Amino acid sequence: MNGVPRPFRQFYRLFRDRRGVAALELASILPVLAITLMAVIDLGDTIQQNLRLEAAARAGAQYAMFAPSDQAGIQSAELGAVPGWNDITIQPPTTSCVCPGVGAVSCTATTCSVALERYVSIVVTRTFDGLLLTDLTTLQGDMTLRIR
Template sequence: MKAMRTRLAACRRGVSLTEFALIAPVLCLLVMGSFDVGNAIQQSLQLEAAARAGAQYAFSRPADSVGITAAIRANLPGWSDISVPDPAMACRCDDGATVSCHGGACAMGTPATYLSIRVSRPFSASTPLAAAVLPAQTLTGHVELRLR
């Protein structure tokens, strides 16, 4: 009996399986978390590119908010859950002070007109395990262009 106990104590079979069973959940959490973070970054880049497409359209027609929205949506085919608010126009002086676009004056020079274009989309993690660590959030693409 003592010889059998000595043989079992010296046996190393199954140790790596036990170690893998302890590490596998942590490894899965890290892999799925990095997949979700990468997916969120990729979607953010697509939203930025769509906002830039809207800005390119806005250079020729800054008052056409329907056309700007259409240009943004054309760059995001299949994305039905995006939110595109109307572009916001603002006038600012060289020192950063905001003035009225209708008759506003700056201390030095004339105010410049800026158009702000935003597009956003909700994002949630793809697996329940990663969702427990990564909260649901809204991804946003934003471009501000100077018209004159």
């Protein structure tokens, strides 16, 4: 300290003081950690809700295996798979037919040379309000089932 001019000695002591460095480092990294934690929680919530919507669509598909034309029963099975969720949107199940080798045809078509393949598509959606994932507004679970 002898080589430091007298007016700068106080600044020199302040510059060499290491107290409070850990608090400063914590204050600088804490916002990054908080945002990362919120994003992980948001992503986990999104995945969990999406899995439940897929389970609801699968429950509707399982019911549709035995009663493909019972739309009310299919929707009831979907609602039963997600108890407590009254804000889901259940689209009416749609039926489509495919003639192998030809493609999609009307289900009343008789021009198919082999047996028609009938499919039932089930879609369940729910709005999503995330903390950070604000671009993601709708989650969807869907299932397509071939009826024999």
